[in-house]
Amino acid sequence: MSSLPTVATVIGSGTMGPGIAATLARAGSTVRLYDISEDAIARAEAAYGVVQGVLEAVDSPSAPGGSVTFGTDLDAALAGTELIIEAVPEKLELKQKVFADLEARVGDDVIIATNTSGIPISTMAKSLTVPGRLIGMHWSNPPHLIPMIEIIPGEATDPTLVDKLAEIVKAFNYVPVIEKEIPGFVENRVLYAILRECMALLEEGIVTPEGLDAAVKWGIGYKLSVVGPTRLLDMAGLDIYQAVSSYLNKDLDNSTDTPQFIKDKIAAGELGFKSGAGMYEYGEGDVDAKRKEIITGLIAARKTLSTIPNV
């Protein structure tokens, strides 16, 4: 019997919600995608066919009976739900307000999973009436393509939820990684360590954005997609790691704040794809074209990687 919930609810239909909902629905769940914004729901509905096409292209597990319904009626979205996945903006107070609204409407046995990028689960759980039902379920963007989910219990999380959620994740053929709670969890700690150094290299004018993207894609990116960092050390030799890290580690960027040039871009309204400029400039149609190239590349890479053994 599948461990998938018969009915699941996704709260927040922005960048992450629609792909999460579609992945569960394709695997067989009845999913209700809820947002406070009518516009966000309309965008998700309009894009649903494309997301389904991507799931088809990567042979995401499919079972009959699954579906997504879209709406702004919270009670309707929660009727009969067994699992709620919260994907509203990364603001502690907002998430806590959402949890209070949810808890007022559902029974104590309903699981609340949060897609937070790194706010500690224990901090969020403090405001819950049933703190044991809250667990971290961190999907990576785009969620319908990146087949790995971090599972993070907080101090109060019911321990049985960890295995239960891991079984749900396996049921749609994703890899669950169970972690201990720490700010940023594992994936974002590693990503933000890389991004911190990358931004410092750009700020100091050591390399161009194009050069940096090429060096990371074809150097560490390509290699790390096949060999994880631990195995990489065995491949390189621990003695080499010691020799290099003994002089390099102290030279690496250790700033604790966001770089000023990024803050300046944000102040100028340059947020990336969503505003037509960011690290790069985008002309008419460029953003759509880049999004398409990225999705096409991720589909091709996932297909290839799925044929390669874990080394």
Ligand SMILES: NC(=O)c1ccc[n+]([C@@H]2O[C@H](COP(=O)([O-])OP(=O)(O)OC[C@H]3O[C@@H](n4cnc5c(N)ncnc54)[C@H](O)[C@@H]3O)[C@@H](O)[C@H]2O)c1
């Ligand atoms: N974007 C990413 O790459 C990414 C990756 C992994 C995890 N996350 C995390 O997932 C969560 C959502 O991120 P996102 O990028 O999808 O955000 P987003 O801003 O794109 O979308 C959030 C959606 O939540 C809706 N919303 C706001 N308040 C709400 C409420 N009270 N009830 C219901 N809906 C509400 C908004 O209308 C919006 O559509 C965040 O915690 C984020 O850190 C994001």
Ligand SMILES: Cc1ncc(C=O)c(C(=O)O)c1O
């Ligand atoms: C820059 C950045 N920050 C956070 C996340 C996820 O929490 C992602 C991602 O999933 O890709 C990201 O790119």
